Amino acid sequence: xxxxxxxxxxxxxLVLLVPAALAAALLVLPLVSLVLDTPWGxxxxxxxxxxxxxxxxxxxxxxxxxxxxxxxxxxxxxxLLARVDFRGRALLRAAVTVPxxxxxxxxxxxxxxxxxRGGLLGPLLREGGVSLPYTTPAVVIAHTFVSMPFYVLSVExxxxxxxxxxxxxxxxxxxxRWTTFRRVTLPLAMPGVLAGAVLAWAxxxxxxxxxxxxxxxxxxxxxxxxxLIYTTxxxxxxxxxxxxxxxxxxxxxILAALRNRWLTTP
Numbered sequence: 001x002x003x004x005x006x007x008x009x010x011x012x013x014l015v016l017l018v019p020a021a022l023a024a025a026l027l028v029l030p031l032v033s034l035v036l037d038t039p040w041g042x043x044x045x046x047x048x049x050x051x052x053x054x055x056x057x058x059x060x061x062x063x064x065x066x067x068x069x070x071x072x073x074x075x076x077x078x079x080l081l082a083r084v085d086f087r088g089r090a091l092l093r094a095a096v097t098v099p100x101x102x103x104x105x106x107x108x109x110x111x112x113x114x115x116x117r118g119g120l121l122g123p124l125l126r127e128g129g130v131s132l133p134y135t136t137p138a139v140v141i142a143h144t145f146v147s148m149p150f151y152v153l154s155v156e157x158x159x160x161x162x163x164x165x166x167x168x169x170x171x172x173x174x175x176x177r178w179t180t181f182r183r184v185t186l187p188l189a190m191p192g193v194l195a196g197a198v199l200a201w202a203x204x205x206x207x208x209x210x211x212x213x214x215x216x217x218x219x220x221x222x223x224x225x226x227x228l229i230y231t232t233x234x235x236x237x238x239x240x241x242x243x244x245x246x247x248x249x250x251x252x253x254i255l256a257a258l259r260n261r262w263l264t265t266p
Contacts, residue, residue, distance in 0.1 A: 031248065038245045039238045046242040054220045055228040056246075058139065062224060063204040066143040070151040070200045073144075075193065078155035079181060083164065093156075100149045104209020107146055111214040115141065138215035139222050143204040150203050151196035158192020159185060202254045206247065 039046075046052060080086075081093055099107060113119050115132050125132065132138045166188065170180040186193070208226035215222040217231065225247055233240040 034241060034244060034248060038241050042238070043242055043245070046239055047246070051219055051223075051228065052239075052243065055223055055225045055243075058136065058220075058223065059205065059225045061136070062139045062143050063201050065140045066147050066204040067197050067201050069140065069144045070148055071193075071197060074148050074151040074196070074200075075155060075186070078152045078159060079185065081152070082156045082159035083167070083185070096149050096152050098149075099146050104146065104207070105213050107210040108142065108213020111138075111142060111145060111210065115214075133214060134216040134218065134222060136215075136221055139211055139224065142210040142214045143207050146207055146210055147200040147203040150199040154196030154199060155189055155192045158189040158195075161192075162188040198254060202251065205250055 077096070081089060081096070102110075112133065114121060115125065115138075116122055117126070117131060117133060132141065162185070166184050167180050170184050171177075175183070206226060207224070208230065211222070211224060212227055212230075217223050217227045219228075223231075225243060229240050229243045229247075232243065
């Protein structure tokens with residue numbers, strides 16, 4: 001007889017315990033080292049410096065705008081993938097997931113080729129008096145590009161889990177598809193919407209490669225926290241560790257917020 005904790009199955013074998021301990025050490029040791037090496041005595045002074053406050057402000061603005069963009073654009077896309085059967089849906093879903101595995105620098109190059117001054121839409125944007133590269137909007141676009149898949153997949157999964165039977169019942173009662181979306185589909189998928197928004201915000205918070213390739217690294221305009229960490233690491237490692245600690249605290253807060261949804265086990 002065994003209970004839920006596995007008692008009665010015998011001692012865990014060393015051939016599993018040793019690699020498990022090494023894996024845990026690989027994940028935990030760098031974080032512990034970062035906490036121990038952070039210059040806590042000057043932490044608040046570093047936090048109040050002009051360049052850190054500017055990078056924090058831009059990171060907060062970009063991550064907030066990214067979440068709004070995901071909500072406005074990603075929710076209809078997730079609904080389309082979950083509820084509408086059309087030719088090419090599988091291909092579109094595959095395209096949505098590509099940024100998840102795309103190297104960040106490649107994502108930045110792709111944005112340049114599409115929205116850069118000499119890119120696919122560059123002449124059209126110039127005619128409208130718009131130049132995106134190396135601007136704050138470029139930061140938001142880069143963040144949205146890499147964060148959108150996390151949001152869309154989360155919301156699509158929530159809509160599929162809820163099923164279409166409630167939509168069918170609403171349709172039989174005379175509701176239009178727009179009314180069904182607002183009154184039935186979206187409220188049922190709200191946990192997935194919230195979780196996807198948090199994931200998109202977290203991904204945006206740590207975005208670096210696509211941003212520095214498409215938007216550059218200009219203080220006060222396009223320099224976010226990861227970009228500032230990369231810059232300061234070359235000349236002042238103490239400041240880089242302080243900034244890294246700020247992002248680490250934010251990441252832990254995100255995990256705490258998602259704990260009830262994904263991190264608990266039955």
